[in-house]
Amino acid sequence: xxxxxxxxxxxxxxxxxxxxxxxxxxxxxxxxxxxxxxxxxxxxxxxxxxxxxxxxxxxxxxxxxxxxxxxxxxxxxxxxxxxxxxxxxxxxxxxxxxxxxxxxxxxxxxxxxxxxxxxxxxxxxxxxxxxxxxxxxxxxxxxxxxxxxxxxxxxxxxxxxxxxxxxxxxxxxxxxxxxxxxxxxxxxxxxxxxxxxxxxxxxxxxxxxxxxxxxxxxxxxxxxxxxxxxxxxxxxxxxxxxxxxxxxxxxxxxxxxxxxxxxxxxxxxxxxxxxxxxxxxxxxxxxxxxxxxxxxxxxxxxxxxxxxxxxxxxxxxxxxxxxxxxxxxxxxxxxxxxxxxxxxxxxxxxxxxxxxxxxxxxxxxxxxxxxxxxxxxxxxxxxxxxxxxxxxxxxxxxxxxxxxxxxxxxxxxxxx
Amino acid sequence: xxxxxxxxxxxxxxxxxxxxxxxxxxxxxxxxxxxxxxxxxxxxxxxxxxxxxxxxxxxxxxxxxxxxxxxxxxxxxxxxxxxxxxxxxxxxxxxxxxxxxxxxxxxxxxxxxxxxxxxxxxxxxxxxxxxxxxxxxxxxxxxxxxxxxxxxxxxxxxxxxxxxxxxxxxxxxxxxxxxxxxxxxxxxxxxxxxxxxxxxxxxxxxxxxxxxxxxxxxxxxxxxxxxxxxxxxxxxxxxxxxxxxxxxx
Numbered sequence: 113x114x115x116x117x118x119x120x121x122x123x124x125x126x127x128x129x130x131x132x133x134x135x136x137x138x139x140x141x142x143x144x145x146x147x148x149x150x151x152x153x154x155x156x157x158x159x160x161x162x163x164x165x166x167x168x169x170x171x172x173x174x175x176x177x178x179x180x181x182x183x184x185x186x187x188x189x190x191x192x193x194x195x196x197x198x199x200x201x202x203x204x205x206x207x208x209x210x211x212x213x214x215x216x217x218x219x220x221x222x223x224x225x226x227x228x229x230x231x232x233x234x235x236x237x238x239x240x241x242x243x244x245x246x247x248x249x250x251x252x253x254x255x256x257x258x259x260x261x262x263x264x265x266x267x268x269x270x271x272x273x274x275x276x277x278x279x280x281x282x283x284x285x286x287x288x289x290x291x292x293x294x295x296x297x298x299x300x301x302x303x304x305x306x307x308x309x310x311x312x313x314x315x316x317x318x319x320x321x322x323x324x325x326x327x328x329x330x331x332x333x334x335x336x337x338x339x340x341x342x343x344x345x346x347x348x349x350x351x352x353x354x355x356x357x358x359x360x361x362x363x364x365x366x367x368x369x370x371x372x373x374x375x376x377x378x379x380x381x382x383x384x385x386x387x388x389x390x391x392x393x394x395x396x397x398x399x400x401x402x403x404x405x406x407x408x409x410x411x412x413x414x415x416x417x418x419x420x421x422x423x424x425x426x427x428x429x430x431x432x433x434x435x436x437x438x439x440x441x442x443x444x445x446x447x448x449x450x451x452x453x454x455x456x457x458x459x460x461x462x463x464x465x466x467x468x469x470x471x472x473x474x475x476x477x478x479x480x481x482x483x484x485x486x487x488x489x490x491x492x493x494x495x496x497x498x499x500x501x502x503x504x505x506x507x508x509x510x511x512x513x514x515x516x517x518x519x520x521x522x523x524x525x526x527x528x
Numbered sequence: 529x530x531x532x533x534x535x536x537x538x539x540x541x542x543x544x545x546x547x548x549x550x551x552x553x554x555x556x557x558x559x560x561x562x563x564x565x566x567x568x569x570x571x572x573x574x575x576x577x578x579x580x581x582x583x584x585x586x587x588x589x590x591x592x593x594x595x596x597x598x599x600x601x602x603x604x605x606x607x608x609x610x611x612x613x614x615x616x617x618x619x620x621x622x623x624x625x626x627x628x629x630x631x632x633x634x635x636x637x638x639x640x641x642x643x644x645x646x647x648x649x650x651x652x653x654x655x656x657x658x659x660x661x662x663x664x665x666x667x668x669x670x671x672x673x674x675x676x677x678x679x680x681x682x683x684x685x686x687x688x689x690x691x692x693x694x695x696x697x698x699x700x701x702x703x704x705x706x707x708x709x710x711x712x713x714x715x716x717x718x719x720x721x722x723x724x725x726x727x728x729x730x731x732x733x734x735x736x737x738x739x740x741x742x743x744x745x746x747x748x749x750x751x752x753x754x755x756x757x758x759x760x761x762x763x764x765x766x767x768x769x770x771x772x773x774x775x776x777x
Contacts, residue, residue, distance in 0.1 A: 440618075442691070443616065443620070521591050
């Protein structure tokens with residue numbers, strides 16, 4: 113059999129025959145496609161919602177600062193009792209200074225925090241007062257909206273300056289009042305407001321990040337939080353140079369701190385190093401479970417759609433037994449018959465797929481509009497689900513097509 | 529067009545046989561059929577139901593394979609060929625005409641006639657003119673765009689004959705071509721088949737129950753119980769029936 117032009121001709125004829133056969137049974141074809149349509153549409157809607165949620169989480173993470181690594185004191189065993197993390201004061205300013213020399217780290221800062229009353233005139237607000245170094249702005253990638261952040265000289269001199277978070281600024285100052293230059297009191301110590309931080313919104317675990325007042329660490333240590341041991345810090349923040357450096361940076365931090373703390377082999381760390389990836393791991397796992405669940409649902413509807421196609425093709429093969437016999441009598445080879453029914457299956461499922469893509473797009477749009485969920489369209493998923501519908505059609509169409517191609521022409525011609 | 533040089537054998541069978549297993553029993557549908565049909569002959573096959581006529585037709589049409597014996601078409605042994613090779617022979621060398629026409633419903637006459645060309649080597653652009661010519665040849669070019677359900681039985685059979693001829697075959701096999709037609713239409717169809725045989729030299733083998741149809745041919749093969757029991761040249765056209773009857777006795 114000629115392959116080149118003959119093959120092209122056959123393909124044209126086969127496609128034409130398939131289209132005609134499906135047009136003849138419009139209602140039946142439409143109902144058969146329904147499974148495919150629902151399957152493909154749900155895949156697309158699900159991927160769009162999933163991608164939208166992912167993007168939302170990514171934005172949340174970015175709001176916390178890029179490539180951030182946190183070190184928390186903790187898990188100290190004393191006399192058999194282990195404290196949880198954050199339960200010990202094992203981290204020091206000296207540790208942070210040692211970490212500043214790790215090449216993978218772009219910046220290091222540290223903090224102590226305490227919930228305190230902040231007073232301005234007759235207004236007061238209970239908030240988290242955080243003593244941090246001037247590098248904090250860089251590590252957390254957090255700009256000021258007005259005024260400025262404190263610098264090294266404020267830190268060295270223990271200056272009584274404060275930078276307010278948006279929430280604090282809003283609660284202490286009336287609209288139209290510029291906090292910059294005002295004096296607020298924390299624990300009876302007057303602080304001059306030198307800047308207001310840009311809004312960061314909620315953290316991914318629901319905390320209002322803007323409900324905060326930043327003061328220089330040295331000032332916090334000496335004037336406000338006192339009590340504790342001088343030189344201890346509650347948390348060290350460091351930022352890796354690149355995202356790719358994160359795991360190396362985390363390891364390097366652990367190594368340096370073990371040296372600093374004289375922790376030998378086999379001994380437990382008295383600190384915990386966490387990257388944002390660790391912290392978001394749980395939520396990522398949850399969204400993965402959700403994604404898999406939706407994928408399972410979509411797979412089931414595609415499976416049902418495929419079975420529908422198989423069923424209707426089996427009916428079609430039976431109905432058209434005589435036609436198949438005739439085609440064989442006038443020279444159709446087994447593969448011609450196979451190709452014809454496979455084409456019908458593919459046309460059926462891919463038309464369903466196309467309608468499904470359109471329906472999925474509409475559904476995505478509607479979800480975005482009505483439920484206000486973040487959605488993100490992924491062109492690759494559109495293409496993939498369309499192609500997959502074709503694959504499903506051909507897979508489930510193969511058996512009926514094979515059955516048709518194995519018919520005996522004499523028997524088929526005699527079929528009533 | 530196949531050589532119409534009378535005398536050259538188109539079909540040669542030697543000891544052709546076909547058995548079927550029917551449960552535990554074996555049905556000998558065709559036993560030891562040895563015959564020769566020359567190019568350009570017009571042959572009728574007669575005999576009661578189950579006598580082996582259809583079995584022979586299926587074998588001659590390469591729709592079936594013999595269980596024993598030799599079938600040479602145009603000098604080529606074709607009895608043992610596989611499905612694809614037989615499909616190709618059916619497509620290039622053989623045209624079929626059926627009792628029940630076997631036209632595709634909801635498909636125009638023209639497209640019905642084109643059907644064998646789908647599976648042949650003819651380029652797409654040449655198919656339509658060929659099919660139109662074939663329809664014109666059987667005198668129903670004006671019905672080209674009608675579907676079978678809008679046509680009379682005679683018209684449908686003409687379309688079927690056009691479909692059998694469109695691939696320019698060497699052999700046309702007609703199984704009871706007038707079986708579903710009234711006697712007047714039946715006469716028209718037979719006249720047309722004879723005329724086509726005379727004009728184009730295409731070899732025709734017609735299975736029939738109808739003595740009038742057999743009488744219109746050149747030679748009558750009679751079957752009984754899977755065997756050829758008479759092979760009668762119908763030389764003086766009017767005597768054909770008598771001879772056949774006599775041979776039967």
